[in-house]
Amino acid sequence: MKRSTLNTILWVLAPIVSALLFTALISVLVGAPAVQPIFEIFNGALESPQKWADVAMAWVPLALVGAGMSLTFAAGLWNIGAEGQIILGAIFATWVARNIALPQVPLLTLIVLAGLIGGAFWGLLTGLLRVYARVHEIFAGLGMNFIATAFIIWLIFNPWKPARGATMSGTEPFPPAAWVPRLGNTRLSLLSVALAIVALLIAYFLLKGTRFGLELRAMGKNIRAAALQGIPTQRHMLSSFTLCGAMAGLAGALQATAIYHRLIPRISGGYGYAGMLVVLLAGFRPIWIPAVALFFAIVGVGSPRLELNMQLDASLGGVFEGAIVLFVLLGAGLRKRLNKSAS
Amino acid sequence: MDPFIINTLASIVATAAPLIYAGVGETLTEKSGVINLSLDGTILLSAMAAFAVALNTGSVLLGFLTAALIGAAIAAIVAVASIELEQEQVAVGFVLTMLTADLSSFLGNPYVNRPGPYLGQYTLPVLGKIPLIGPIFFQHNWAVYGSYVLILLAWWWMAKTQPGLKLRGVGERPESAFARGVNVNVIRYLYTLLGGAMVGIAGATYSLVVKLGWSHNHTAGNGWIALAIVIFGGWDPWKVAGGAYLFGALKALGSVLQRNPAFVNVPTQIFSTAPFALMILFLALTSSGLTDRFLEMFAPPTRRRLENLIRGRAPAALGRPFRRG
Numbered sequence: 001m002k003r004s005t006l007n008t009i010l011w012v013l014a015p016i017v018s019a020l021l022f023t024a025l026i027s028v029l030v031g032a033p034a035v036q037p038i039f040e041i042f043n044g045a046l047e048s049p050q051k052w053a054d055v056a057m058a059w060v061p062l063a064l065v066g067a068g069m070s071l072t073f074a075a076g077l078w079n080i081g082a083e084g085q086i087i088l089g090a091i092f093a094t095w096v097a098r099n100i101a102l103p104q105v106p107l108l109t110l111i112v113l114a115g116l117i118g119g120a121f122w123g124l125l126t127g128l129l130r131v132y133a134r135v136h137e138i139f140a141g142l143g144m145n146f147i148a149t150a151f152i153i154w155l156i157f158n159p160w161k162p163a164r165g166a167t168m169s170g171t172e173p174f175p176p177a178a179w180v181p182r183l184g185n186t187r188l189s190l191l192s193v194a195l196a197i198v199a200l201l202i203a204y205f206l207l208k209g210t211r212f213g214l215e216l217r218a219m220g221k222n223i224r225a226a227a228l229q230g231i232p233t234q235r236h237m238l239s240s241f242t243l244c245g246a247m248a249g250l251a252g253a254l255q256a257t258a259i260y261h262r263l264i265p266r267i268s269g270g271y272g273y274a275g276m277l278v279v280l281l282a283g284f285r286p287i288w289i290p291a292v293a294l295f296f297a298i299v300g301v302g303s304p305r306l307e308l309n310m311q312l313d314a315s316l317g318g319v320f321e322g323a324i325v326l327f328v329l330l331g332a333g334l335r336k337r338l339n340k341s342a343s
Numbered sequence: 344m345d346p347f348i349i350n351t352l353a354s355i356v357a358t359a360a361p362l363i364y365a366g367v368g369e370t371l372t373e374k375s376g377v378i379n380l381s382l383d384g385t386i387l388l389s390a391m392a393a394f395a396v397a398l399n400t401g402s403v404l405l406g407f408l409t410a411a412l413i414g415a416a417i418a419a420i421v422a423v424a425s426i427e428l429e430q431e432q433v434a435v436g437f438v439l440t441m442l443t444a445d446l447s448s449f450l451g452n453p454y455v456n457r458p459g460p461y462l463g464q465y466t467l468p469v470l471g472k473i474p475l476i477g478p479i480f481f482q483h484n485w486a487v488y489g490s491y492v493l494i495l496l497a498w499w500w501m502a503k504t505q506p507g508l509k510l511r512g513v514g515e516r517p518e519s520a521f522a523r524g525v526n527v528n529v530i531r532y533l534y535t536l537l538g539g540a541m542v543g544i545a546g547a548t549y550s551l552v553v554k555l556g557w558s559h560n561h562t563a564g565n566g567w568i569a570l571a572i573v574i575f576g577g578w579d580p581w582k583v584a585g586g587a588y589l590f591g592a593l594k595a596l597g598s599v600l601q602r603n604p605a606f607v608n609v610p611t612q613i614f615s616t617a618p619f620a621l622m623i624l625f626l627a628l629t630s631s632g633l634t635d636r637f638l639e640m641f642a643p644p645t646r647r648r649l650e651n652l653i654r655g656r657a658p659a660a661l662g663r664p665f666r667r668g
Contacts, residue, residue, distance in 0.1 A: 026446065026449065026450070030449070030450060030452075078433055078437075129627050132631065133633075134630045134631060135623075135630055135631075138380075138433070138570075139567075139570075139623055140627065142567050142619075142623060143624060143627070146564075146616050149612075149616055150612065150617060153610050153612040153613060158609075166610075265612075273441060277441060280434055280437070312449070312452075313448055313449045313452040315445040315448035315452075316445075316449050318442075318448075318449075319442065319446055319449055321441075321445075322441045322445055323442060326435070326439065326442055329430050329434060329435055330420075330423075332430070333424060333427075333428025336428070337427065337429070
């Protein structure tokens with residue numbers, strides 16, 4: 001093996017080992033065993049075909065949000081608003097499911113379209129705030145997230161409240177024609193997985209194979225230089241926000257129609273923020289997003305086992321995820337610095 | 344005056360206190376050219392730690408100290424990552440936000456909904472007796488009084504002192520500050536840690552003063568508001584404090600409206616999220632082109648004064664690492 005290959009492997013392993021050590025340390029801090037929680041997480045996610053289906057189910061929104069965010073990140077935009085875009089997609093899809101009576105196939109097509117449009121609309125609004133109101137996209141996105149949260153709660157507690165009274169458990173279930181078919185007795189729908197794969201492919205080819213993608217990446221490197229070269233930076237910003245919103249909105253529509261069969265207040269499930277970590281860990285490269293999203297899905301599905309089997313809070317899974325991303329970022333910086341001082 | 348109005352005003356002053364600590368702390372950090380985006384998570388973790396330490400030791404003061412140390416420690420990670428490793432500051436800050444929020448949930452689990460110690464009320468002599476002003480501003484506790492002192496101190500430090508001049512130079516033009524013999528990165532470390540400690544104190548001010556105790560995501564959202572307030576306040580301690588009071592007023596308005604029979608059908612979550620959304624929209628409005636057009640209606644000297652009032656300029660080198668030579 002060449003020395004540089006070995007070197008690279010070490011630089012990849014070191015952050016993972018550090019994150020494992022950190023997680024073990026945190027676990028010991030509350031008087032729990034050091035290593036067992038990590039095993040519980042992975043066992044909990046991979047013990048049965050039923051759980052594999054859950055992992056695939058959790059992978060879908062992460063992959064969709066990740067695919068969308070690879071476009072905004074490429075343009076150098078910190079689109080923190082995916083959470084709200086997921087919510088709006090779910091709201092639009094719910095409106096279709098509640099108000100339009102059609103056979104299953106055309107109805108589901110409409111629902112998917114509604115999700116895309118709802119998310120795209122919310123993404124575009126964030127983009128407009130960024131481009132025309134000159135609000136940094138982090139705050140524009142957060143503001144839109146807050147508004148989306150208030151909006152979905154208002155819908156569930158007022159116009160869409162179930163006959164037996166409004167609760168945090170959401171609206172009445174949709175009519176069965178609006179349910180995305182599931183695989184056997186699992187909660188997984190193959191249609192969702194297929195749509196997520198399509199989104200990943202679209203993001204990948206847009207970034208690698210089109211002029212638009214090239215120009216987005218030029219903007220990400222240096223926005224002023226890109227504008228001087230005649231790249232329509234404002235229009236491209238709006239496009240990338242809209243596309244990212246569409247993909248996140250699709251995730252929301254699928255959460256509502258394929259998993260819960262209703263609209264619930266926490267429909268976004270934190271996937272908007274988790275998706276951001278996915279893209280950071282993938283180093284903004286779309287090709288890595290499927291694998292990183294799979295890792296996050298596994299930890300997400302396995303973590304509740306900590307509560308069942310060890311009486312530990314499931315947030316240790318999030319600690320593990322966050323620690324890996326942090327150590328990978330620090331490791332990349334350290335490597336760059338050492339290379340520079342060596343040369 | 345109606346005691347209800349006085350009570351409401353006093354509650355605005357109290358709820359603004361932690362945001363003042365976090366906002367002014369972050370202002371000091373950003374003035375040096377570093378963005379610490381981790382505020383939302385840092386406040387959560389330090390609030391949890393302050394409560395846990397105060398509960399276990401019985402000392403509220405130790406709770407505050409722990410919170411300050413935790414805030415400084417998280418800021419130290421931001422500082423090393425951005426100053427030494429030249430990593431994207433926003434990325435590191437965002438990851439730290441998520442990581443520390445989960446840490447607070449995990450480590451804070453045994454402390455959820457437990458009664459515990461808190462910082463007692465202390466009416467200031469003389470000042471507390473002034474009619475109207477006394478009950479609104481001076482019948483609180485040391486954490487609230489500290490927030491007043493911090494505003495004054497931070498303003499005086501940045502505007503009137505030699506080290507404050509250095510701080511601004513480092514954030515505006517690090518190259519020329521360096522040429523004048525200022526050690527840019529040492530100053531950045533110093534203010535990142537100091538700002539982080541204040542964000543930690545903000546956390547303790549929640550769990551030991553303003554929103555007693557601990558629950559999952561106890562303070563979530565407030566760190567983002569503090570970051571927005573720094574921009575809203577144009578990196579000026581007085582205006583940052585103004586933003587904190589405005590946010591406190593929006594919250595108070597929400598809880599007044601919530602009790603109004605006309606709004607009985609509106610879910611409480613709307614009232615608790617609306618101030619956050621309004622604050623961000625306010626920010627959008629002041630920085631938008633609409634405000635440009637509004638300003639153009641005035642003669643240049645007035646325009647400049649108005650613009651300084653509602654808008655501030657970010658430190659020129661904000662977020663940019665400094666390389667020697």
